[in-house]
Amino acid sequence: MSALANHSFVKMNGIGNEIVVLDLRDVKHVVTPDEARAVAARVPYDQLMVLQPPRLDGTEAFIRIYNNDGSESGACGNGMRCVVRQVFEKTGQASATFETRAGLLNCWQGPAPDLYTVDMGVPKFGWQEIPLAEEFRDTRYIELQIGPIDAPILHSPSVVNMGNPHAVFWVDGDVNSYDLERFGPLLENHPIFPERANITLAHIVDRDHITMRTWERGAGLTKACGSAACATAVAAARLKRANRIVQMTLPGGELTIEWRERDDHVLMTGTATFEFEGRFEPQLFASVA
């Protein structure tokens, strides 16, 4: 029987990004793609954040991040804030370090009681780090052969790795006026992205404010993608079109992103909302590997 049978979970959201938090620190079990998809069929989520026993001294947990298609990612900003809130409410802590596949993340409560900040680390810009399938010396803009997509503005994204791959397409005006549902999957799976990519449309309102919308790798259209907000803020600052502290407006809410001058770390601040707790019925995993 699956180790997840009868296990408790918590449903949360990070400004509308649907998150399930599953604390498996008491169980030696790595969730399989089939189990991740079975959980999504029972409790629809964008990302499943699984806490595994810590592998390093001084860390709270090793976090595995699953998209609802069963694939794994190195980063999920909104999901991390949900994990942080859960852990802090249980332990009374106000700061902690977590390990992810992309590295160590320092997290803390603040600057207001309902806000959580995650240090998302240092962005990467090298074409092999994103990764891209071929060499681009300058990743502030890359020329993409997009093919049959009938959207002429979608051609030169900025690309950034924020623990996961991101392509940011700069658009004028309302980010909702583009058919992201149609061309998101084509761009996510474009051959230039060997590990696929998260696809964002972003509009720079002014140097302190950006609006954006994301088609997520492995999850589709979501109300918010925290790592995409970080990638977008950093890409805009790299192009000298925005300041290093910016307000990001996503369909699900607001995030503040700071690309810290002194060490190039990206700090993401926003809320994390509790929805409900539950327990998985054993039969959910009956036919699962």
Ligand SMILES: N[C@@H](CCC[C@H](N)C(=O)O)C(=O)O
């Ligand atoms: N919603 C997330 C990003 C989740 C992972 C992403 N879909 C990927 O596969 O890289 C966020 O808030 O960062």
